[in-house]
Amino acid sequence: MSKRLILASTTVASLLLARHDPAHFPSSTWTFLGISTLLLTGLFVYNAVIFPLMLSPFRHLPTPKGANWLLGHFLDIHRSATGVPQLRWMEELPNNNGLIRYRGLFNGERIVPTSAKTLSEVLHQKSYSFIKPDFMRNGIGRILGLQGILFSEGDEHRHQRKLLLPAFSHSQIKNLVPTFWDVSLELTEKISEIVSASVETPVIDMSHWFSLATLDIIGLAGFGYQFNALASVKNGDATSESGSELAQAYNTIFKTPAVALAMHIARLVFPRWFLRLLPIKRTQEVKEASKVVKRVSLEIIDAKKLEIAEKKAVTDRDILSVMLKSGQYDGPGGVEIMRDQMMTFLAAGHETTATAMIWALYVLSLKENIHIQNRLREEIRDAFPHGIPEKVSYEQIESLKYLRNVTSEVLRIYPPVTLTARYAAEDTTLGDQFIPKGAHIVIVPYAINRSKELWGEDADQFRPDRWNEGQGESNYAFLTFLAGPRGCIGNVFAKLEFKCLLAAMIGKFAFVEAEEGREIVVRGGITAKPIGGIPLKVSIVEGW
Numbered sequence: 001m002s003k004r005l006i007l008a009s010t011t012v013a014s015l016l017l018a019r020h021d022p023a024h025f026p027s028s029t030w031t032f033l034g035i036s037t038l039l040l041t042g043l044f045v046y047n048a049v050i051f052p053l054m055l056s057p058f059r060h061l062p063t064p065k066g067a068n069w070l071l072g073h074f075l076d077i078h079r080s081a082t083g084v085p086q087l088r089w090m091e092e093l094p095n096n097n098g099l100i101r102y103r104g105l106f107n108g109e110r111i112v113p114t115s116a117k118t119l120s121e122v123l124h125q126k127s128y129s130f131i132k133p134d135f136m137r138n139g140i141g142r143i144l145g146l147q148g149i150l151f152s153e154g155d156e157h158r159h160q161r162k163l164l165l166p167a168f169s170h171s172q173i174k175n176l177v178p179t180f181w182d183v184s185l186e187l188t189e190k191i192s193e194i195v196s197a198s199v200e201t202p203v204i205d206m207s208h209w210f211s212l213a214t215l216d217i218i219g220l221a222g223f224g225y226q227f228n229a230l231a232s233v234k235n236g237d238a239t240s241e242s243g244s245e246l247a248q249a250y251n252t253i254f255k256t257p258a259v260a261l262a263m264h265i266a267r268l269v270f271p272r273w274f275l276r277l278l279p280i281k282r283t284q285e286v287k288e289a290s291k292v293v294k295r296v297s298l299e300i301i302d303a304k305k306l307e308i309a310e311k312k313a314v315t316d317r318d319i320l321s322v323m324l325k326s327g328q329y330d331g332p333g334g335v336e337i338m339r340d341q342m343m344t345f346l347a348a349g350h351e352t353t354a355t356a357m358i359w360a361l362y363v364l365s366l367k368e369n370i371h372i373q374n375r376l377r378e379e380i381r382d383a384f385p386h387g388i389p390e391k392v393s394y395e396q397i398e399s400l401k402y403l404r405n406v407t408s409e410v411l412r413i414y415p416p417v418t419l420t421a422r423y424a425a426e427d428t429t430l431g432d433q434f435i436p437k438g439a440h441i442v443i444v445p446y447a448i449n450r451s452k453e454l455w456g457e458d459a460d461q462f463r464p465d466r467w468n469e470g471q472g473e474s475n476y477a478f479l480t481f482l483a484g485p486r487g488c489i490g491n492v493f494a495k496l497e498f499k500c501l502l503a504a505m506i507g508k509f510a511f512v513e514a515e516e517g518r519e520i521v522v523r524g525g526i527t528a529k530p531i532g533g534i535p536l537k538v539s540i541v542e543g544w
């Protein structure tokens, strides 16, 4: 029985009781409060204790020890970086049918597919039976665009994906390399200015710089639009307050709030519409930031329409041009759908690659990996012996094999999207296990990418050369971009962009940890970024 049904039937019952038996039930309000409290408590005990512990069809699945009778494994999850407990459980538990189970807050059950078979069912064969859950839709959906490709389902998703594919064809992405390189050069110039102006080796947190650079890239490469996010940084200050208005909005949206835990619990207890009305600072901030994102998305669409009207033809093949050319968004509501699509690409297409860059510089700056950083620099400089080139081609970037290995290894070991969720839209199965409608599935790229079974005993070590030996034990060993019809449409775009940015940065600069052995803390958030950024000592390596 749902909460709404309980409240509705209790209202009717208390009115009737107050009317027909006023001697025992003089006040309908108190009667309502008494009965509803009793029924809601009963419902809570059933959902949070009786069902998951005694009746659930999943109770026989391998489940980690040490769960609290009411909070499940929530405390372990909350105290750890996203994906870390799931990796530990995957390694510890016997797991023959490719599924493990854990319990979240109030014992909410979560099922984790761990074998190639169960992953291929969720991601490929039955991808439209496992949809995005409401908590994602109602949360990040407001920022990522609810009517865009990321949150569409079934036939609507198939249709949108087909429509957008020309913008991601191999030939189209190849043509974007000069744009990726131009922005990479602009970034190196900005960083060079800071380094040259400092008497001692400066310590720079590169996080915001990468967010600005990737925002400029998605603007230019995705929509033919100049955000000038990097250009707007004055006096080398790329802190959260600098950069374009849009960069600031995303900085607000993507930061992990200090009130995250309280918000998480509040969402389980109160309806979202109620929480949105409360004057919570974080809610207001995100509301304002998403207004900016919506407005800017509409501005970009208008600018493109104007440009097309002037040229009298759609000649470009960027994402926005492909959308406009299709004529699919001409009808009523079309602009709103296109706006949501822009919001999807803006967010999905920039913060993820920026996160990958942060991890790349972090791991390459560690003392034990300096030889990898040096070897990478050597490869880049050998390919471009006359100094940092003004232009590079797709073929030149693709010829750098060690760059490919390093970027693949960073994406394996630090996947920016560590975990994602699905919800069973109908009764179905995974392997031999019955999955009832409403079951929550958690896919954990972080755990799969570091699985010893799939990558060998040194799975958790950063070793780029492993990519010369193959790509893991199965097609589902590398889930950074997921896989199947709902896998990342921008994965080739992202990998090339990542290679260009990293080649320019490592070719030009040397990065060393500012504080040796600094503890890195990662918590929640849409993408897994280190809290407080990663300050690095940056110096120019002469001769390039």
Ligand code: HEM
Binding pocket: 149, 150, 151, 161, 222, 344, 345, 348, 349, 350, 352, 353, 356, 415, 416, 417, 420, 421, 479, 480, 481, 482, 485, 486, 487, 488, 489, 490, 491, 493, 494, 495
């Ligand atoms: C390193 C960079 C990136 C990573 C790690 C990444 C990762 C992912 C992942 C894991 C998903 C699936 C999310 C889910 O279904 O729960 C996804 C979807 C998506 N990504 Fe990426 N992404 C990256 C870059 C990009 C770029 C550059 C673009 C666009 C230019 C992009 C556009 C999208 C879109 C549109 C979807 C939704 C696809 C669909 O549902 O059909 N991503 N990405």
